[in-house]
Amino acid sequence: LVMAAALRHALDRGEITVAYQPEINLTSGEVVGLEALARWNDIDGSEIPPDRFIPVAEDNGLIIRLGEHILRTACADAMRISESLGRPMRLAVNVSPRQLRDKEWLTVLKRALADSGLSGNQLELEITEGIFMEDPRTVVEMLNTVRALGVAIVVDDFGTGFSSLAYLTRFPIDKIKIDRSFIHDLVDSSADAAIVDTIIVMAHTLGMTVVAEGVETEQQEIYLRAKGCDQAQGFRYSRAVPVEQFAAAIS
Numbered sequence: 001l002v003m004a005a006a007l008r009h010a011l012d013r014g015e016i017t018v019a020y021q022p023e024i025n026l027t028s029g030e031v032v033g034l035e036a037l038a039r040w041n042d043i044d045g046s047e048i049p050p051d052r053f054i055p056v057a058e059d060n061g062l063i064i065r066l067g068e069h070i071l072r073t074a075c076a077d078a079m080r081i082s083e084s085l086g087r088p089m090r091l092a093v094n095v096s097p098r099q100l101r102d103k104e105w106l107t108v109l110k111r112a113l114a115d116s117g118l119s120g121n122q123l124e125l126e127i128t129e130g131i132f133m134e135d136p137r138t139v140v141e142m143l144n145t146v147r148a149l150g151v152a153i154v155v156d157d158f159g160t161g162f163s164s165l166a167y168l169t170r171f172p173i174d175k176i177k178i179d180r181s182f183i184h185d186l187v188d189s190s191a192d193a194a195i196v197d198t199i200i201v202m203a204h205t206l207g208m209t210v211v212a213e214g215v216e217t218e219q220q221e222i223y224l225r226a227k228g229c230d231q232a233q234g235f236r237y238s239r240a241v242p243v244e245q246f247a248a249a250i251s
């Protein structure tokens with residue numbers, strides 16, 4: 001309850017900011033995208049991690065306002081970065097099931113694109129597997145509407161949920177993000193390697209792009225490139241940084 005009130009105040013005062021982590025094309029080595037990650041620096045300077053405040057925002061409904069703030073900020077930042085770079089960067093934004101269920105969601109999304117000037121083709125929405133356990137008719141219809149704007153659908157934290165794999169063919173999905181728990185011991189664990197290999201082959205067979213998250217070492221990168229993984233993200237390249245720092249690093 002205390003955190004919910006503090007979060008509301010922080011949002012009112014514009015203290016919730018967005019940091020960006022690059023996504024790298026494993027073939028070219030180029031930065032091809034950026035993931036927006038919410039950041040909350042408390043007045044005392046300490047950082048409250050998103051895995052603590054996002055669930056609070058989801059429980060009390062504040063995620064609707066918070067999510068809109070992050071989406072709008074990120075679209076505007078990605079547009080500016082793309083313009084100054086002279087090539088389009090893809091932007092990935094995490095969205096909670098509760099946002100997707102909100103009746104205003106599509107309006108919020110269209111307005112964020114229109115106001116920023118960002119093309120729908122540059123935007124990716126990261127959703128977690130839990131959404132696929134909800135009423136499939138409603139979810140498929142909403143995802144198809146989003147996709148008609150050119151926006152791509154990404155399954156985040158892939159492999160950690162409890163849902164059946166059948167959803168991969170029932171729902172319109174463009175990209176899979178392999179959870180970092182499978183990447184961590186990739187080079188030493190034949191079990192984790194087998195899982196990663198299989199996810200890459202499966203994603204490509206289904207016509208999806210595949211990204212490895214939590215890439216920290218050169219050996220992991222070499223392994224993933226050899227297996228045909230399309231993209232990588234992780235501390236090997238950069239942690240999430242403020243927009244000015246991101247822009248300066250890639251220009």
Ligand code: G
Pocket residue numbers: 036037038049050051054067070094095096156240
């Ligand atoms: O930045 P960090 O890796 O600490 O993020 C931790 C978790 O918080 C991640 O699982 C990420 O998906 C989630 N998260 C970060 N920013 C947002 C956001 O803007 N919206 C939602 N729904 N989740 C976010």
Ligand code: G
Pocket residue numbers: 021037094126156157180213214215216233234235236239240
């Ligand atoms: O959306 P998601 O929950 O996947 O957000 C990414 C999270 O993973 C962020 O909290 C980010 O700080 C974290 N992260 C990003 N790269 C790495 C990495 O290379 N190693 C580890 N341990 N965590 C990472």
Ligand code: MN
Pocket residue numbers: 035094126156
């Ligand atoms: Mn994510």
Ligand code: NA
Pocket residue numbers: 156157158177179180213
């Ligand atoms: Na993730």
